Amino acid sequence: MNMQSQNIFSEIEKQKNEITNALMELIRIPAIAPENNGQGESTKAEKLMQMLKPIGFDKIEHFDADDTRVPSGKRPNIIVYCYGQNPSEKLWIITHLDIVPAGEESLWTITKPFEPTIKEGRIYGRGSEDNAHSMIASVFAVKALKNLGIKPKRTIALAFVADEEQGSEYGIQHLIKEGLFKKDDLIIVPDGGNENGSFIEIAEKSALWLRIRTIGKQTHASRPSQGLNAHRIGMEYAIALDKMLHQKYSLKDAYFDPPESTFEPTKKDKNVDAVNIVPGEDIAYVDCRILPNYDVEEILNNINRLANEFEKKTGAIIKIEIVQKAVAPKPTDVDAEVVTMLQEAIRKTRGIEPKLGGIGGGTCAAYFRKIDIPAVVWSTVDETAHQPNENTKIENLINDTKTYAYLATS
Ligand SMILES: [Zn+2]
Structure with missing residues (x-):
């Protein structure tokens, strides 16, 4: 660790209380989507x-998306820039303003959902x-640089977006339509991660959810x-389908956990009301998570082909x-x-080996x-999101601030 990084890190340490308070201030203001009867993110x-x-x-921009369902009529997207020595290189850290509803309030045993507390x-x-x-x-990483008068190596762009929890139409997708992102931009979306910040997400499986409706008499x-x-x-079809999918699509990819595609029969709709009735209709569901190596359309064709065989039989x-x-x-x-920049930053700031x-x-x-722009998901979190008693560790908060500051200057 060089002198400059050490100065930045101690500046961040000094701001620990301010960082903690800022986070608590944000919790006090719910930003819930209109789909969940919320008022959006404007406040x-x-x-x-x-x-x-x-x-x-150095610059603050607004890219609000119109939405008549919320009182302000707008879903806010804010972008702030801190110009770097090399202004053509841009590092984005994209975070979202919206939250999911509190859920069942009685399950919040530590504090009320919007009354933040430290324990x-x-x-x-x-x-x-x-x-x-x-x-x-991300905000305090830049603040530390500004306080110390350090110009980052590359331009840092922080985007604070709306509508992540409901599909990003008024958030990230809106910004992409505005043409804000370029092919060689560096993009981090810190909306997931693991408990020590060693996990960098670079891939995901395809999701295919099916409803299988069997009609007899x-x-x-x-x-x-x-x-x-x-x-x-x-039932016979479901079993045959299960076998076919697992046999045919058994490839393993060590980058994933679990390493294989998963095909799980899950939900089942109710059929008849009485034990002495032979059901004329049967509805079952399957949740498939498919490795990106496989063509989802081809899998669907095979699922339909097997259904046709059963129909004939x-x-x-x-x-x-x-x-x-x-x-x-x-x-x-x-x-x-x-990816390589973040790996290096994790090694240097945490002394651990990152895993992709x-x-x-x-x-x-x-x-x-x-749209062919490389992006990673990374942060240091205990995966308490969307649950009652959602929380974050102050130590992780400070460490992630340091990692961002390191990324900006290295
Ligand atoms: Zn999220």
Whole structure:
């Protein structure tokens, strides 16, 4: 660690209380999407603006998206810049203002969701981890540089966006449409991670959720031959499907945990009301998480082909309906600059060896990967997001602030 980094780190340490208080201030203002009967992010964005102004960013821009469902009529997106010695190179840290609702309030046993409190080195409150932790870390990393009069090596752009929890249409996707991001930009979306900051997410699996509807003919259970038992055929099909998928798509990719694609029969809709009725309809669901190596359309074709075979064999009708289909983009290259830079920063600031990997669920890094801009998901969190008693460790908050400052200057 060189002198400059040590100065920056002790400047960050000095601001520990201020950092903690800033995070708690953000928790006090819920920013819930209209889909969940919320008022959007405008009030929180105003609060954040009050924090940002005195820091002395080189430029502040607003890219609000119109949305008549919220009182302000706008979903705010704020971008602040701290110009670097090399202004053509830009490092983005993108965090989201919105939060998920508190959920069942009686389950919040440490504090009320929007009354932040500190207990045993952790800040509790809705949105503390998701995503105020990383938002505050990115802001104070730049603040430390500004306080010390250090110009970062590359331009740092912090984006504070709306609408992440409901699909990013008014947030990241809106900014992408505005043409803000360039091919060689370095993009970090700190909206996930692990407990010591060693995990860098570079890939995700495709998600395919299916509803399988088997239609036979309802009849009295004492005379089954007069009907066609949709439940039995549905079960037989589900078992055959399960076998086919696991056998055919068994590839393992060590970057993922679990390393293989997963195909799980999950939900089951209720059928008949009485034990003595042969069901004429059977509805089951399958959750598939597919390695990006596989073509989702080809898998769907095979699922439908097997359904056709069963239809011919049994006389039932089997309809495959898509509940969700999110095709994973090509993973971020392991040699992409944003990946190697972050790996180096983790080694230098934590003394640990980072691990690259993929996850089963979609992240907003996918929007960037889709347009061929390498992006990573990284932060140091205990994965308490969306749960009651959501919290974040102050130590992790300070360490992530240091890692961002290191990334800016190295
Ligand atoms: Zn989030």
